[in-house]
Amino acid sequence: MIARATNDLTIRVATVNGSGSQSSNLVLTNAIFRLGIPVAPKNVFPSNIEGLPTWFDVRLSPQGYQCRSREVDILVALNATTWHNDVPGVKPGGVIVHEASYPLSGPTKRDDVTYYAVPFAELVKAHVEQGAMRKYLVNMIYVGVLTELLGIDIALVEDAMRAQFRGKAAAVVSNMDAVRAGVEYARTHLEKRDGYRLEPMTGKTDGLMFMDGNRAAALGALMGGCTVAAWYPITPSSSLCESFIQLCERYRVDPQTNQRKFAVIQAEDELAAIGMVFGATWAGARAMTSTSGPGLSLMAEFAGLGYFAELPGVIFDVQRAGPSTGLPTRTMQADLAFVHTLSHGDTKHIVLLPGTVRESYEFSMAAFDLADRFQTPVFVLSDLDLGMNLWLTPPLEYPERGFDRGKVLSAEDLDRVGSWGRYRDVDRDGIAYRTLPGTPHVNAGFFTRGSGHDEDARYTESPEVWQRTLDRLARKYETARAAVPAPVVEQAGHAVAILAFGTTHHAVVEARASLRENGIETDYLRVRALPLSPEIAAFIGRHERVYVVEQNRDGQLFGILRAELPTHLIARLRSVRHYNGVPIDASAVADPILAAEQTPAVIAE
Amino acid sequence: MASNAPPANVNIAGLSREIYKGLPTTLCAGCGHNSITNHLIKALYDYGVQPHLLAKMSGIGCSSKTPAYFVERAHGFNGVHGRMPSIATGAKLANRELMILGISGDGDTASIGLGQYCHLIRRNLDCTYIVEDNGCYGLTKGQFSATADLGSVLKKGQKNEFEMIDVCGLAIELGATFVARSFSGDGKQLVPLLEAAFAHRGTAVLDVISPCVTFNDHEGSTKSYAYVKEHDVALQSPDFIRTGAEIVVDYEPGTVQDIELEDGSHILLRKIDREYDATDRIGALRTVHETRDRGELVTGLLYVNTHATDLVARERLVQTPLARLGEDDLRISRDDWAKLMALA
Numbered sequence: 015m016i017a018r019a020t021n022d023l024t025i026r027v028a029t030v031n032g033s034g035s036q037s038s039n040l041v042l043t044n045a046i047f048r049l050g051i052p053v054a055p056k057n058v059f060p061s062n063i064e065g066l067p068t069w070f071d072v073r074l075s076p077q078g079y080q081c082r083s084r085e086v087d088i089l090v091a092l093n094a095t096t097w098h099n100d101v102p103g104v105k106p107g108g109v110i111v112h113e114a115s116y117p118l119s120g121p122t123k124r125d126d127v128t129y130y131a132v133p134f135a136e137l138v139k140a141h142v143e144q145g146a147m148r149k150y151l152v153n154m155i156y157v158g159v160l161t162e163l164l165g166i167d168i169a170l171v172e173d174a175m176r177a178q179f180r181g182k183a184a185a186v187v188s189n190m191d192a193v194r195a196g197v198e199y200a201r202t203h204l205e206k207r208d209g210y211r212l213e214p215m216t217g218k219t220d221g222l223m224f225m226d227g228n229r230a231a232a233l234g235a236l237m238g239g240c241t242v243a244a245w246y247p248i249t250p251s252s253s254l255c256e257s258f259i260q261l262c263e264r265y266r267v268d269p270q271t272n273q274r275k276f277a278v279i280q281a282e283d284e285l286a287a288i289g290m291v292f293g294a295t296w297a298g299a300r301a302m303t304s305t306s307g308p309g310l311s312l313m314a315e316f317a318g319l320g321y322f323a324e325l326p327g328v329i330f331d332v333q334r335a336g337p338s339t340g341l342p343t344r345t346m347q348a349d350l351a352f353v354h355t356l357s358h359g360d361t362k363h364i365v366l367l368p369g370t371v372r373e374s375y376e377f378s379m380a381a382f383d384l385a386d387r388f389q390t391p392v393f394v395l396s397d398l399d400l401g402m403n404l405w406l407t408p409p410l411e412y413p414e415r416g417f418d419r420g421k422v423l424s425a426e427d428l429d430r431v432g433s434w435g436r437y438r439d440v441d442r443d444g445i446a447y448r449t450l451p452g453t454p455h456v457n458a459g460f461f462t463r464g465s466g467h468d469e470d471a472r473y474t475e476s477p478e479v480w481q482r483t484l485d486r487l488a489r490k491y492e493t494a495r496a497a498v499p500a501p502v503v504e505q506a507g508h509a510v511a512i513l514a515f516g517t518t519h520h521a522v523v524e525a526r527a528s529l530r531e532n533g534i535e536t537d538y539l540r541v542r543a544l545p546l547s548p549e550i551a552a553f554i555g556r557h558e559r560v561y562v563v564e565q566n567r568d569g570q571l572f573g574i575l576r577a578e579l580p581t582h583l584i585a586r587l588r589s590v591r592h593y594n595g596v597p598i599d600a601s602a603v604a605d606p607i608l609a610a611e612q613t614p615a616v617i618a619e
Numbered sequence: 620m621a622s623n624a625p626p627a628n629v630n631i632a633g634l635s636r637e638i639y640k641g642l643p644t645t646l647c648a649g650c651g652h653n654s655i656t657n658h659l660i661k662a663l664y665d666y667g668v669q670p671h672l673l674a675k676m677s678g679i680g681c682s683s684k685t686p687a688y689f690v691e692r693a694h695g696f697n698g699v700h701g702r703m704p705s706i707a708t709g710a711k712l713a714n715r716e717l718m719i720l721g722i723s724g725d726g727d728t729a730s731i732g733l734g735q736y737c738h739l740i741r742r743n744l745d746c747t748y749i750v751e752d753n754g755c756y757g758l759t760k761g762q763f764s765a766t767a768d769l770g771s772v773l774k775k776g777q778k779n780e781f782e783m784i785d786v787c788g789l790a791i792e793l794g795a796t797f798v799a800r801s802f803s804g805d806g807k808q809l810v811p812l813l814e815a816a817f818a819h820r821g822t823a824v825l826d827v828i829s830p831c832v833t834f835n836d837h838e839g840s841t842k843s844y845a846y847v848k849e850h851d852v853a854l855q856s857p858d859f860i861r862t863g864a865e866i867v868v869d870y871e872p873g874t875v876q877d878i879e880l881e882d883g884s885h886i887l888l889r890k891i892d893r894e895y896d897a898t899d900r901i902g903a904l905r906t907v908h909e910t911r912d913r914g915e916l917v918t919g920l921l922y923v924n925t926h927a928t929d930l931v932a933r934e935r936l937v938q939t940p941l942a943r944l945g946e947d948d949l950r951i952s953r954d955d956w957a958k959l960m961a962l963a
Contacts, residue, residue: 223960233959239949241941242712244705265951273937275944277712282738286705289698289735293709296696297674297717298942301709319699409960412953416946450942451674451694452714458671461687463697473687 015126017107018209021051023087025072027156028100030093032064034150037178037189039070042157043404044174045166047224050215052078056403056597061249061342067096077527078218080405081520082597087210090156091116092134098122109208111159128208132159132199141195142188151192158196163204164212168197225407227374227400228304231330232257233410234378235302236265239417240328242301243278244290246309249342250398251332254304284309288316288329295326296462298422298450300382304330307349308339310356317391318357319464321487324437324446326385326420330378330394332401335595344595345398347516348566351573353393354544360484362491364498365393365544369519371407373542374400377499379413386420388445388494397565399517399597421447425455435470436460437483444490491545498543501550505537510611511557513550515541515571518563518598525603532604534611541571546578554583561610563590563603631667631861639664641688646681651803651829651844652751656688658806659720659749662813663690666861674710674717678703678732681758682724682751682829701732704739707746708930714940715931718817719746725766726756729784733765736786740793740822745929747816747823750786751803753831754842761834772839787921788907790824791900796924797823798903800917802847803830811859811886812920818859820881821929828916847916854895854906854919855888881925888920897923 025042029035036057043055054073060066073083085105091097091112098121104110106126114131116122138152161171171193172186179185231254235243245255255278262276281287287303294301305313310331320327333349335341355361364384366377377394385392421441423434428449434457437446446469449458460471467483468474505511514522519540526536539553554560554575562572569589576584590606592598629635639660644653663673673693677683679700686695698706707719728736728750739748754767761774765784772778790798797819801809809827816823828847830836836843841850855876860866862883868875876888876897888897896902903922910917937944951959 237950239944239946241944241949242709244709265955266949267935268937271937272935274935275937275941275948277934277936277941279708279712279742281705282734285702286708286735286738289702289705290709290712292698293696293706293711294713294941295709296706297710297713298940299709299713301713315699316702412956413950449694450714451710451717452672452940452942454671456670456692459692459694461695461697463695464699465697 015107016128016207016209017087017105019087020211020213021074021076021215023074023210024083024085025074025088025090025160026086026100026103027070027072027090028093028096029068029070029153031060031062031066031068033153035068035070035092035153037150038153038157039072041154041171041174041178041189042160043072044177044224045161045171046072046074046212047219048170048173049166049212050219051212052076052218052406054080054405056082056399058596059343067093074212076215076218078406079520079524079600081524082599084599084601088160090160092153092156107209109210111156111163130159130163130204132196132204137195137199138192141191147188151189154189154192155196155199158193158198159200159204161193162197162200163206163208164210166212168193219406221408222406223409224404225371226253226402226404227368227371227396228254228332228402229257230371230374230407230410231304231378231394231396231401232261234375235328235382236261237413238379238382239300240302240382241276241299242290242294243276243303244281244287244301245278245303246281246284246287246305248306248309250334250402251304251306251330253402254330254332284312285316288313288327291327291329292316292320292325295385296451298452300326300386302328302330304332306332306334307336310349310353314356317363318359318361320391321357321361321363322359323462323464324389324448325391325462326389327391328378328381328385328394329391330396333395333397341595343398345517345597346565346593346595347395347397347518348570348593349395350566351568351570353395354574356393362488362545363391363393364388364494365395366499367515367542367544368394368396368400369516369540369542371400371405372410375410380499383418384494384497387418387497388490389420389448390490395516397517421445423447423449425453425458428453428455428457437467437471437486438469439486439489443493444486445493495545495547498545498547501542501547501553502540503538503549503553505553505556506535508535508537509558510534511537511539511553511560512563512603512607513539513541513560514563518565521598521600521603522563524600525607528600528604529607532608534608544574546574550575551579551583554579554586558586559588560586561588561590561607565592565598567591567593630664632669634664634670636660636664638670638692639690641691644688645684647833649832650681651753651831652682652685654803654806655749655751655809655827655829656685658809659813660689661806662810662817665810666814666817668718668817672716672718674707674719676703676707676710676719676721678723678727680724680727680756682722683727685722685751701727701730702735703727704732704735704744708739708742708744711744711746711931712934712936713942715936716940719744721746721748723748723750725750725752725754725764725786729765729786733784737789737793740790740795740824742930743794743796743821743927745820745822745931747813747825750824750826751829752786752826752842753829753835754840755831755835757831757834761831768841771841774834774837785907785911787824787826788904791904791907791922795824795922796821796927798922799824799920800826800828802828802851802918804844804848805851805918808853808857808918811857814859815857815880815884815886815920818880818882818884819923819925821927850914850916852910852915852917854892854917854921855890855897857920858887858889860885860887878923878925886920897921900924
């Protein structure tokens with residue numbers, strides 16, 4: 015049995031963590047990208063530095079679909095311990111390139127796939143000198159084998175190699191030698207017996223580049239004017255702060271004086287990290303921290319202070335699979351409900367929900383403006399899939415607008431206004447004016463506290479004042495409703511609609527096409543922030559059935575919608591959930607919708 | 620000198636003592652913390668602190684309420700329990716011109732806030748950190764805190780069964796650059812120590828024993844007025860000499876330790892213990908341990924190091940406070956951006 019496909023397939027590389035496979039995988043990805051074929055790499059890795067199994071999926075899609083595909087067309091098997099499980103995962107008609115010494119018996123002996131046995135271990139001994147590099151270069155041999163089998167121009171591989179090892183000529187040479195060994199072996203020993211081919215394409219990848227969401231968010235922090243960052247290392251968010259440090263060291267250090275226009279502190283824990291953020295914003299700087307679920311749990315106390323004492327601050331939550339330690343290297347969208355009301359007491363936060371690399375950058379920048387404008391913590395929720403995987407993206411745009419520092423009174427302003435109070439709602443939008451410590455004016459000072467306070471920031475336990483303060487904070491949240499990123503709507507008057515947020519978007523795009531092939535046309539709304547835009551209720555009102563798709567068990571967005579929507583709209587919602595820790599694929603969206611639409615009588619919820 | 624002296628009713632900043640006062644205290648009458656507040660007002664006035672540059676920071680507890688009771692004009696931040704050090708760190712990084720004055724208590728520092736206390740010291744943030752230490756939780760009605768001595772007795776008779784955490788010994792162990800202990804009732808000692816702490820560039824820890832008149836001032840308590848007065852062993856009698864002022868006191872060689880602080884001011888330590896050297900870290904640690912073993916409460920400037928690098932210097936921050944930098948300072952150029960996008 016032979017599957018046939020041109021430019022439309024998924025390659026899975028199964029290796030051992032710490033074997034240097036990342037470089038090989040990226041070279042292969044970039045070589046395919048250089049053919050003009052849209053490509054989406056996804057790293058499925060263990061919480062481990064060396065020794066545990068790791069997989070790298072490279073999805074090629076002429077349509078440009080960037081979500082994970084459930085089907086594996088070509089398996090490169092370089093991990094003996096997962097060999098027995100990896101082989102059954104290949105689709106019928108697919109291809110298995112494997113280390114020649116792996117046994118073919120039982121579940122690993124299939125008659126519906128094409129095997130290519132390659133003596134990787136022997137080849138690397140023959141072509142690479144004994145030494146530290148040997149175990150890394152074995153992976154480059156598989157790149158060579160695929161180059162030959164799929165018909166990739168080796169010049170493109172070399173080009174990708176040079177980009178991978180920029181400025182390291184010796185590494186390019188030794189790695190290309192390993193690639194050529196693979197090409198040579200395949201050419202002389204393997205007869206092409208499968209139906210997969212790659213052909214150059216045009217018009218699909220022009221002007222695009224690879225970037226991960228954490229890097230994009232760091233660029234947003236740089237251009238958003240963040241000067242203080244405090245963090246505690248945690249997967250999958252660490253690379254966000256590390257990228258920020260790298261960018262600051264490159265662009266924010268005076269070459270003459272060696273002085274820095276930034277401070278990044280690796281805190282003792284997430285409690286301290288977010289405390290430093292609020293100290294810095296209170297004193298007038300723009301500040302951020304980045305974390306993931308377990309860190310967020312520790313930040314709950316300070317999140318309440320930030321909300322109630324009205325302190326700006328940007329908190330990036332790159333979501334992983336929880337609860338508890340959970341799966342640190344797997345992805346979910348399961349922090350939404352927690353973040354939304356993070357803290358004891360009545361609390362509602364502004365939450366931004368980027369779904370693309372470009373939004374990771376733009377929402378990061380916007381978060382600093384929103385935090386200053388609304389004097390409140392702003393959470394930016396991405397996930398491991400968006401944060402740590404590479405995505406094809408248009409180049410990020412240079413910002414055209416300056417910073418919005420919000421309502422801050424200078425000494426001159428204080429002279430002008432005469433009397434002022436820190437928590438007076440002068441503009442009736444729920445947002446009061448603040449002063450910064452260091453403002454040279456006798457009336458500038460006020461007392462910031464998380465305990466009960468009146469409009470002039472004086473301690474009080476008055477029931478009227480307490481309720482008035484909570485009401486004003488609710489009013490401020492209402493003002494934010496119109497200021498946060500609006501939903502993205504694609505509609506053509508269909509009865510059925512899909513509603514999603516974050517990275518689920520990419521699976522929805524493909525699922526809508528596959529549903530269309532099955533005769534089901536859908537409209538689509540992508541939520542991009544909390545508080546929910548009024549547009550969302552209007553959209554739901556125009557549809558008979560709205561499928562809310564998300565990557566968590568409990569339907570957290572579904573729950574927030576149910577709490578906010580009028581009763582007659584709630585009955586229109588259906589919940590579709592994916593929560594195994596692996597990025598959602600199109601069939602996880604399309605299959606349940608198809609089933610429900612074909613048998614509408616049995617729909618639950 | 621005399622012709623340049625400010626008028627008698629104002630300080631070097633040209634401000635009257637009234638400016639350094641705050642709202643009326645809401646703590647119990649006779650509370651040691653109120654005495655400390657009064658000593659602080661004197662020290663801040665004498666030192667000539669600019670109110671708008673003062674950042675009054677605190678955590679939660681009786682002690683942490685006190686920033687409302689002095690320098691009303693200054694910005695204050697009453698944060699969350701045990702987390703003041705992190706807020707103070709962020710504030711100083713954002714605006715290096717601020718003078719950070721942190722007020723904490725023994726629960727806020729040695730129990731819930733022990734981690735942040737340690738890391739504050741480790742980073743040597745330039746600040747004054749006062750522990751108003753009464754060995755108990757006042758606001759929740761008198762439970763033991765972690766600085767309560769082994770064997771100390773609560774009002775209702777419960778005996779403390781656990782070893783105490785000595786915030787001074789711990790600070791020296793962690794590399795603190797200014798560590799002093801004093802008593803709320805001894806303004807003569809505390810005020811010069813406070814001024815020296817303001818002058819020091821780095822974390823200055825002052826553990827000030829401050830009896831809780833309501834819950835911990837009885838027979839059997841080791842933090843009562845009577846007990847502290849009886850067991851207080853002062854190392855020195857300190858004088859603070861402001862920058863530029865003449866040192867006019869005469870003293871016999873070997874009887875005074877004169878330490879020049881980072882802003883050019885001096886603290887003169889008239890030695891009561893002739894052998895004590897406040898710049899000897901190991902000696903300081905030994906003294907802390909030995910006096911505790913003898914049941915003495917050692918007070919004075921235990922240790923000072925005027926040659927350490929504080930956090931702002933270590934981070935090599937620009938002179939302009941980060942809070943005042945704008946788009947032009949912080950965004951990269953269009954050219955650099957274009958290159959960055961081409962590389963990615």
